[in-house]
Amino acid sequence: MILRTLGRTLVLTLLPAGLFATAASAHVQLVTVTMSNYSFAPATMDLLAGSDYQLHLVNTTNKGHDFSAPELFADSTVAPDDRAKVKDGSVEVDAGATVDIRFTPGRKGTYKFRCTHFLHATFGMTGTATVE
Numbered sequence: 001m002i003l004r005t006l007g008r009t010l011v012l013t014l015l016p017a018g019l020f021a022t023a024a025s026a027h028v029q030l031v032t033v034t035m036s037n038y039s040f041a042p043a044t045m046d047l048l049a050g051s052d053y054q055l056h057l058v059n060t061t062n063k064g065h066d067f068s069a070p071e072l073f074a075d076s077t078v079a080p081d082d083r084a085k086v087k088d089g090s091v092e093v094d095a096g097a098t099v100d101i102r103f104t105p106g107r108k109g110t111y112k113f114r115c116t117h118f119l120h121a122t123f124g125m126t127g128t129a130t131v132e
Contacts, residue, residue, distance in 0.1 A: 025094045026104060032056040035065040035093060035115070038123035045129040047105050055101045059093040065120065067091045069113035072129055089092040090116060 031053050034041045047053060059065050070089025077100035078086055085091055086101065093099050108131050115125040 023091070028052045028054050030054050030056055032058060033067065033127075035059045035061065035067070035125075036070075037061055038115075038120055038125045040115075040125060040127045043127035045127070047129055047131045049105050049108050049131050052104050055091075055103065056087065057091060057093045057099045057101070059095060059097055062095045063117075064092065064094050065117060065125070066093060067113055068116045069111055069129065071109075072105070072111035072113065073103070073129075075107040075109065075111070075131075076105045078103045099126045105129075108132055 013026045029047060029051060031047075033045070033055065035057060055067075057067050068090040073086050081129065082101045082103070085099060091099055091101055111129045113127050113129060114121040
């Protein structure tokens with residue numbers, strides 16, 4: 001639900017179940033991260049604290065990967081419908097699958113992310129999210 005004024009009229013907008021928005025920001029920005037053999041593309045993300053994002057994780061390989069960013073998720077608000085997808089700060093993405101996580105970063109900082117599958121980070125599957 002979003003409340004806003006339009007001229008002298010107060011407008012109440014009911015959002016469909018599952019849509020993540022706040023009164024401050026009804027616009028959700030899409031950030032697509034492709035997971036390939038031992039890399040994330042992009043490997044860097046620039047985010048704004050207080051802005052709503054949909055993290056679209058795309059696994060293009062025939063093996064599973066995860067997006068592990070425990071500090072980023074701990075300092076963010078994850079949409080209620082997506083909280084179960086984040087386990088211990090990680091999102092598992094099966095081979096050839098996609099997963100969407102809606103979240104709002106809450107604090108400025110630099111956050112590391114990586115794939116925690118055996119040796120994937122060692123082979124270069126790491127990245128950084130900077131929240132301004």
